Amino acid sequence: SQQGEEDPQALSIQEGENATMNCSYKTSINNLQWYRQNSGRGLVHLILIRSNEREKHSGRLRVTLDTSKKSSSLLITASRAADTASYFCATGFQGAQKLVFGQGTRLTINP
Amino acid sequence: GAGVSQSPSNKVTEKGKDVELRCDPISGHTALYWYRQSLGQGLEFLIYFQGNSAPDKSGLPSDRFSAERTGGSVSTLTIQRTQQEDSAVYLCASSPVRAYLGNTIYFGEGSWLTVV
Numbered sequence: 001s002q003q004g005e006e007d008p009q010a011l012s013i014q015e016g017e018n019a020t021m022n023c024s025y026k027t028s029i030n031n032l033q034w035y036r037q038n039s040g041r042g043l044v045h046l047i048l049i050r051s052n053e054r055e056k057h058s059g060r061l062r063v064t065l066d067t068s069k070k071s072s073s074l075l076i077t078a079s080r081a082a083d084t085a086s087y088f089c090a091t092g093f094q095g096a097q098k099l100v101f102g103q104g105t106r107l108t109i110n111p
Numbered sequence: 112g113a114g115v116s117q118s119p120s121n122k123v124t125e126k127g128k129d130v131e132l133r134c135d136p137i138s139g140h141t142a143l144y145w146y147r148q149s150l151g152q153g154l155e156f157l158i159y160f161q162g163n164s165a166p167d168k169s170g171l172p173s174d175r176f177s178a179e180r181t182g183g184s185v186s187t188l189t190i191q192r193t194q195q196e197d198s199a200v201y202l203c204a205s206s207p208v209r210a211y212l213g214n215t216i217y218f219g220e221g222s223w224l225t226v227v
Contacts, residue, residue, distance in 0.1 A: 031213040042115075042202060042218035043154075050213055088153065097161055097209055098144065098170075099216060103153035 005102050006089060012108040019076040021105040023089030024069075030092045032065055032072050033099065037086045046074075046087075079109045113137075115219035117203050123225045124193055132188045132222045136205030143186050144204040144216060145178055154202065160186065161209060193226045200224070 007022045023032070031050045035043040049056045049065045049072065056063045062075040076083055086106050090099040116135040124130050136143050145157040156170035160180045171177070175193075180186040190197055200223050206216040 033215070035218075041200075042220045043204075044218070045215040048213060048215065092212065097142075097167055098156055098159045100156060101146070101154035 006087070006105045008105060009103065010106045010108075012110060013079060014110050015079060015081055017079055019079050019083070019107055019109075021074045021087050021107070023072045023074070023102055025072075025089075025091045025093075026070065027093050029067075032063075033090045033092070034061075034063060034072075034074050035088045035090060035101075037088065037104070043088065076107075081109050081111050083107060084109045115203055115205050115217055117201075117219035117222050119222055120220065121223045121225075123227060126195060126226055127192055129189065129191045130193055130224060132190075132201050132203075132224070134186045134188070134203030134205075134219060136184065136186070136203070137217055138184075140205035140207050140217075141183065142206045142209060142216070143180055144206075145186070145188050146202045146204065147172075147199045148202060148221075149199045157188070157201075190224075193224075195226045198224055198226045 005024050013019055029051055031048055033048045034046045036046050037043045047058045047061055047063050049063050060077045065072045086104045088101050088104045090101045092099050115137055118133045141162045143160040146154040147157055148154050158178045159167040175191045178188045200221040202218055202221045204216040204218045206214050208214050
């Protein structure tokens with residue numbers, strides 16, 4: 001079964017608005033990463049947050065991690081049409097040498 | 112090369128035929144992953160190679176699937192006696208060390224497999 005689950009599965013907003021996506025996971029993690037995928041091709045790494053961190057920023061991206069709730073959120077501020085893509089969280093967790101991906105959130109930014 | 116290279120980009124095969132998908136990771140990356148993604152779905156882990164260690168094959172869906180990594184570099188994913196449900200994008204990724212410890216993994220553009 002998948003370790004991470006994103007919510008919502010799909011999100012459609014107007015350009016300029018903020019987009020928030022959530023990820024929940026089941027077991028203790030070492031780190032959580034967010035990736036972006038355009039048109040079903042390869043994924044591109046966006047940001048990594050370690051289990052001892054609570055918040056991280058990168059440009060218009062803000063990631064939070066709540067290990068007590070086993071959840072993370074990705075906030076994209078001032079969205080642009082070019083942000084339209086699928087966003088996946090991936091967890092690296094103890095006892096396994098692999099990243100486990102969630103089902104993704106399909107984000108659509110309307111001009 | 113500069114990035115992870117996969118071939119073929121697209122493959123259409125008849126049900127029952129065998130297919131081989133190739134992945135050339137970023138030079139120097141010791142870890143290599145194969146994932147599968149069905150249309151509109153998430154990524155399904157298939158197999159993981161790390162250096163000379165025994166691969167983690169826990170995600171391979173059946174014994175029709177196998178993968179090898181020669182010389183710690185190029186990897187080949189083989190699907191024998193393909194079925195229609197094997198149709199998906201097969202994504203390869205590599206990383207310099209164990210990603211679960213906190214390193215980015217770098218993806219190729221994927222191989223689209225269609226079984227007809």
